[in-house]
Amino acid sequence: xxxxxxxxxxxxxxxxxxxxxxxxxxxxxxxxxxxxxxxxxxxxxxxxxxxxxxxxxxxxxxxxxxxxxxxxxxxxxxxxxxxxxxxxxxxxxxxxxxxxxxxxxxxxxxxxxxxxxxxxxxxxxxxxxxxxxxxxxxxxxxxxxxxxxxxxxxxxxxxxxxxxxxxxxxxxxxxxxxxxxxxx
Amino acid sequence: xxxxxxxxxxxxxxxxxxxxxxxxxxxxxxxxxxxxxxxxxxxxxxxxxxxxxxxxxxxxxxxxxxxxxxxxxxxxxxxxxxxxxxxxxxxxxxxxxxxxxxxxxxxxxxxxxxxxxxxxxxxxxxxxxxxxxxxxxxxxxxxxxxxxxxxxxxxxxxxxxxxxxxxxxxxxxxxxxxxxxxxxxxxxxxxxxxxxxxxxxxxxxxxxxxxxxxxxxxxxxxxxxxxxxxxxxxxxxxxxxxxxxxxxxxxxxxxxxxxxxxxxxxxxxxxxxxx
Numbered sequence: 001x002x003x004x005x006x007x008x009x010x011x012x013x014x015x016x017x018x019x020x021x022x023x024x025x026x027x028x029x030x031x032x033x034x035x036x037x038x039x040x041x042x043x044x045x046x047x048x049x050x051x052x053x054x055x056x057x058x059x060x061x062x063x064x065x066x067x068x069x070x071x072x073x074x075x076x077x078x079x080x081x082x083x084x085x086x087x088x089x090x091x092x093x094x095x096x097x098x099x100x101x102x103x104x105x106x107x108x109x110x111x112x113x114x115x116x117x118x119x120x121x122x123x124x125x126x127x128x129x130x131x132x133x134x135x136x137x138x139x140x141x142x143x144x145x146x147x148x149x150x151x152x153x154x155x156x157x158x159x160x161x162x163x164x165x166x167x168x169x170x171x172x173x174x175x176x177x178x179x180x181x182x183x184x
Numbered sequence: 185x186x187x188x189x190x191x192x193x194x195x196x197x198x199x200x201x202x203x204x205x206x207x208x209x210x211x212x213x214x215x216x217x218x219x220x221x222x223x224x225x226x227x228x229x230x231x232x233x234x235x236x237x238x239x240x241x242x243x244x245x246x247x248x249x250x251x252x253x254x255x256x257x258x259x260x261x262x263x264x265x266x267x268x269x270x271x272x273x274x275x276x277x278x279x280x281x282x283x284x285x286x287x288x289x290x291x292x293x294x295x296x297x298x299x300x301x302x303x304x305x306x307x308x309x310x311x312x313x314x315x316x317x318x319x320x321x322x323x324x325x326x327x328x329x330x331x332x333x334x335x336x337x338x339x340x341x342x343x344x345x346x347x348x349x350x351x352x353x354x355x356x357x358x359x360x361x362x363x364x365x366x367x368x369x370x371x372x373x374x375x376x377x378x379x380x381x382x383x384x385x386x387x388x389x390x391x392x393x394x395x396x397x398x399x400x401x402x403x404x405x406x407x408x409x410x411x412x413x414x415x416x417x418x419x420x421x422x423x424x425x426x427x428x429x430x431x432x433x434x435x436x437x438x439x440x441x442x443x444x445x446x447x448x449x450x451x452x453x454x455x456x457x458x459x
Contacts, residue, residue, distance in 0.1 A: 020302050027301040058300060086297040093289045099298050107285045110292035114280060118273040120260070134281060159211065170299055177295035181279050184287060 011038050011045045012052070019049075019060065019085045026152065026166070028063075032079040046083065059088040063170045084170050108132050108144045109153060114181055116154070116164055117174050125160040188234070195231030196240065199247045202227065206250035209257065216257035224251050363400045364409040367425045379413055379424035382443065383459045391450050398445045412441060 015038055018029050034042045050060040061084045064070060070077055091099070096106055115131055116123045125145065132141045145162070148154045152167035168174075202224050209216050228247050235241050283291070320326075340348075371380045386397040401423065404410040408430035413422040421443065453459045 020300065022301045022303055027299050059297070061297070061299075085300040087300065088297065090294050091296070091298075093286070093293055096289065096293055103285060103289055106292065107288045110288050111280055113292075114276060115273075118276040131277070131280070135285065167299070171297050173295045173297070177292065178276070180291045180294055181276060181283070184279060184283060184291060 008045065008048065011042075012049055014038060015042070015045050015049050019083060026082075028082040028084040028170070030079070031081045031083065034083060035079065043078070053085070054088065057087060057089045058085055060084070061086040061170060063166065082166070082170070086171060104136060104140070105144055105147070108136055108141075109148055110177075111135075112145070112148060112154065112162070113164065113168055113172060113174075114177060116162060117178055122161050122163050125156065125162050128162055191231075192234050192240070195234055196243060198227055198231065199243050202247050203243075203250050206254050210250070210253055216254050216261055219251075219254050221251060221255055221258075360400065360403055360407065360409065363397075364404055364425060367401075367404065367410060367423065371425055379422040382412070382421040382423050383449070383453045385423055386445065387450065387453045391447055394450050395445055398443070414441065 015034065018034065018037060023029070031042075034046070038045050046060050053059055062069075062073075062078075062081050063084065064073065064077055064081045066077075073081070093103070096103070101109075111131060112128055115128060119127075128145065129141050132144065136144065145154070149156055149162075149165075152165050154168070155163050155165040157163070164174075205219060208214065209219055224247075228244060228251070232244060235244055280288070367380070367385060370385055371378060374380060374384060382401075386394055386401055388394045388397055401410070404425075405412055405423070408426065410423055410425045413424055415421075449459045
């Protein structure tokens with residue numbers, strides 16, 4: 001193996017360790033951390049890793065600080081962005097149990113996210129609770145919303161408005177979700 | 185025809201109603217186009233000449249502020265509608281309520297790519313943890329309280345206390361009385377008309393000593409042992425000792441007079457130049 005290849009193989013391993021293992025309270029690694037650990041060419045290393053993960057149905061996902069993904073991100077935007085490993089393809093409803101979700105709770109999450117997207121990214125907690133109460137037992141509704149907030153799917157401000165949070169931006173293809181619901 | 189007071193009252197009510205409607209749109213994420221901005225602005229304009237007191241003008245400004253917020257929301261609404269993410273919320277809500285749980289799950293999992301995160305112990309981290317554990321002192325040793333140093337009770341001499349700067353060499357009042365006596369002697373030797381030039385009294389061989397003397401002099405004056413005579417035009421300051429301690433000083437209007445005792449002034453005094 002050439003010296004250059006060996007260097008990239010070593011960087012690939014380091015990137016895998018950084019991205020797969022949870023190092024902070026939130027999963028994922030900031031761009032500047034990757035640059036510090038892997039060097040200035042960390043984007044190239046991540047591209048190699050992403051190609052490798054394709055065969056395993058996984059991908060390297062970038063979530064930028066601002067909601068919209070820039071077409072050509074600047075080094076500063078990349079530094080502030082968070083990088084995750086996510087599933088590339090789809091999981092089956094049965095598999096969702098392996099992720100640790102009960103079907104009711106996951107359905108509630110799906111409804112909440114879709115509703116908030118349709119309301120331009122914010123909705124009152126009361127509205128969401130009313131919507132969930134149609135199909136979930138009343139006592140569970142508020143508990144579930146609190147759980148979605150705790151996991152980072154939603155966030156709530158002091159005037160009881162719910163917004164989508166970092167985990168939704170990392171895990172959910174919002175456009176695909178809305179298109180799928182409308183096509184049903 | 186409405187009287188001016190009635191018109192003002194109606195105007196206030198109308199502005200308040202506009203504010204409330206705008207607020208409900210802002211807070212409840214309602215369609216901002218429910219508000220007819222043009223009509224509202226015309227109403228604000230119509231009543232504007234009536235306002236004379238600041239409270240009414242504030243109400244007018246607040247109304248304009250809320251109408252402006254609604255215009256901003258309308259802009260955002262149009263922007264959102266033009267994006268690919270726009271969906272009619274009512275249509276979506278309708279769809280969501282019609283879908284069964286299974287259908288919702290089937291749909292969601294197609295757009296959901298959960299984060300992969302691992303929490304796993306490795307052999308290396310176990311080895312590091314073991315080494316740490318072996319080097320770690322038992323908790324009762326780590327948290328052991330340091331017993332206070334036992335000191336035998338004894339007696340200290342006055343000299344020791346002066347050395348530790350707990351006591352001064354002399355009692356302050358005693359020192360002040362001696363200083364007063366020194367002032368009187370100096371005035372007798374070098375003074376004129378029962379007074380001495382301030383710098384001729386406080387000036388000493390070293391700057392530190394000079395500062396100390398200036399400090400003591402300030403107490404002589406404050407406590408009524410002496411007084412200052414200041415001639416601003418000549419820029420001269422004299423200190424004049426009282427023959428007897430004047431204890432009724434506090435009854436008079438007291439003034440503070442700052443006198444700078446700088447190194448430059450002290451040097452001038454040393455060289456015999458006027459300070």
